[in-house]
Amino acid sequence: MRPGISDKALWLVLAAVLCAAGVWLYGYRVLIPYQVSDAAAHGRPRGNLSDLYPRWLGARELLLRGRDPYSAEVSREIQAGYYGRPLDPSRPGDPRDEEGFAYPVYVVFWLAPTIGLPFGIVKSGFFWILLALTSASTLLWLRVLWWPATLWTQVSLLALTLGSLTVMQGLKLEQMSLLVAGLVAIAIALLVADYAVAAGFLLALASIKPQLVLLLLAWLAIWTVADWRRRYRWAASYLLTMAILCAASEWYLPQWIPRFWHAVHEYKRYTGAMSVLDTLIGAPSIGTPSIGFPWSWALELLALAAMMRVCWRERRQAANTASFAFTVSLVLAITVLLIPMSAPYNQVLLLPAVLLLVREQDRRMIWQRGVVNRALFAITAGLIFWPWLSSIVLVGLSLILPRETVERSWAIPFWTAMQIPVGVAALILIHYYQRTFAAPVRAGAS
Numbered sequence: 001m002r003p004g005i006s007d008k009a010l011w012l013v014l015a016a017v018l019c020a021a022g023v024w025l026y027g028y029r030v031l032i033p034y035q036v037s038d039a040a041a042h043g044r045p046r047g048n049l050s051d052l053y054p055r056w057l058g059a060r061e062l063l064l065r066g067r068d069p070y071s072a073e074v075s076r077e078i079q080a081g082y083y084g085r086p087l088d089p090s091r092p093g094d095p096r097d098e099e100g101f102a103y104p105v106y107v108v109f110w111l112a113p114t115i116g117l118p119f120g121i122v123k124s125g126f127f128w129i130l131l132a133l134t135s136a137s138t139l140l141w142l143r144v145l146w147w148p149a150t151l152w153t154q155v156s157l158l159a160l161t162l163g164s165l166t167v168m169q170g171l172k173l174e175q176m177s178l179l180v181a182g183l184v185a186i187a188i189a190l191l192v193a194d195y196a197v198a199a200g201f202l203l204a205l206a207s208i209k210p211q212l213v214l215l216l217l218a219w220l221a222i223w224t225v226a227d228w229r230r231r232y233r234w235a236a237s238y239l240l241t242m243a244i245l246c247a248a249s250e251w252y253l254p255q256w257i258p259r260f261w262h263a264v265h266e267y268k269r270y271t272g273a274m275s276v277l278d279t280l281i282g283a284p285s286i287g288t289p290s291i292g293f294p295w296s297w298a299l300e301l302l303a304l305a306a307m308m309r310v311c312w313r314e315r316r317q318a319a320n321t322a323s324f325a326f327t328v329s330l331v332l333a334i335t336v337l338l339i340p341m342s343a344p345y346n347q348v349l350l351l352p353a354v355l356l357l358v359r360e361q362d363r364r365m366i367w368q369r370g371v372v373n374r375a376l377f378a379i380t381a382g383l384i385f386w387p388w389l390s391s392i393v394l395v396g397l398s399l400i401l402p403r404e405t406v407e408r409s410w411a412i413p414f415w416t417a418m419q420i421p422v423g424v425a426a427l428i429l430i431h432y433y434q435r436t437f438a439a440p441v442r443a444g445a446s
Contacts (some may be wrong), residue, residue: 012156049083060103167348215334231319305336344414
């Protein structure tokens with residue numbers, strides 16, 4: 001054994017690497033082969049399948065040719081690259097997702113340096129940017145949470161993050177959710193370190209996916225108003241940057257905001273996008289009423305109200321405190337629960353909440369609160385570890401069983417994908433309220 005590495009640390013690193021390898025091998029040996037064979041069986045087209053491509057092509061067409069990226073003509077050109085051909089509504093096997101340009105126009109400024117390059121080069125470079133950002137965000141969240149993890153603990157957590165089903169899917173799709181999550185981590189770390197102007201600038205750039213940062217911005221607004229004279233700098237920077245981005249967008253594409261909102265509504269129509277709770281409780285096909293929706297709305301309102309109460313109680317805490325980091329983690333966890341899109345890659349925003357819950361002092365505190373807490377913690381841990389364990393098993397089976405047999409079980413690692421945000425959000429809320437009411441409220445916390 002190498003000096004300086006304990007047996008426990010070595011086994012932890014090896015277990016993390018095994019889990020990460022299992023997920024990535026599952027992607028290459030089971031998930032992708034299943035998707036290819038299923039597409040061939042149903043006549044479903046497959047092109048570059050990169051979520052970056054619609055944004056890149058829209059940026060190219062707007063900046064180089066002055067075309068409206070939200071137009072039906074550009075959407076069909078996007079489909080030709082993304083799927084390999086434009087979608088045909090008369091073909092029952094064609095995907096429902098029309099891959100329209102459903103982002104704010106100012107996303108094109110991000111992509112402007114790349115529009116003269118072949119998309120293959122852009123796609124490869126973006127993958128490595130997302131990989132680096134996700135790695136950096138893991139380490140930054142440890143600093144924000146005031147967790148002085150050892151080197152080998154950091155290596156293990158990094159391996160588990162990059163080897164999670166969430167991140168693997170996001171990287172394979174070149175999903176901008178990973179870009180937004182990385183920018184949010186950097187912005188919060190800068191805010192904690194009192195670089196407020198830079199934090200506001202990055203949060204404005206992260207608004208390319210507004211639904212992912214809306215609740216975070218609401219919390220930061222409450223926090224800022226509580227001590228405006230000391231905290232206004234990030235807000236001024238954010239508002240100035242947004243004003244510049246929106247004005248530049250209006251210059252390039254007049255009346256872009258109504259077009260953007262129309263594209264968002266169309267996106268919800270053709271994808272049937274729903275929140276995690278809508279998906280879990282039971283939602284119907286598009287256009288069909290369901291008794292499940294009122295119950296999901298009630299739970300969503302309850303989660304939102306509980307989160308807002310925490311935000312109000314903690315509004316006076318400084319940015320470099322554990323309470324501020326806890327509140328940010330909670331807000332991001334509730335965001336994953338409430339946004340009208342249940343795709344697993346959005347769960348990268350759960351990272352700070354998961355790190356907080358597995359940190360030794362918080363883990364022990366939860367475990368010592370009673371049987372119900374221990375049961376909820378064990379269930380949530382099982383939900384989180386299921387994709388790693390099942391992926392490893394499927395990869396092993398792929399070595400000894402026929403390919404078709406293993407591919408029929410491709411969905412097993414995704415079985416807990418919708419339950420993970422619920423477990424994490426519930427656990428962190430319960431942890432906060434039990435910790436708060438178990439001791440006197442700190443001075444300045446209300």
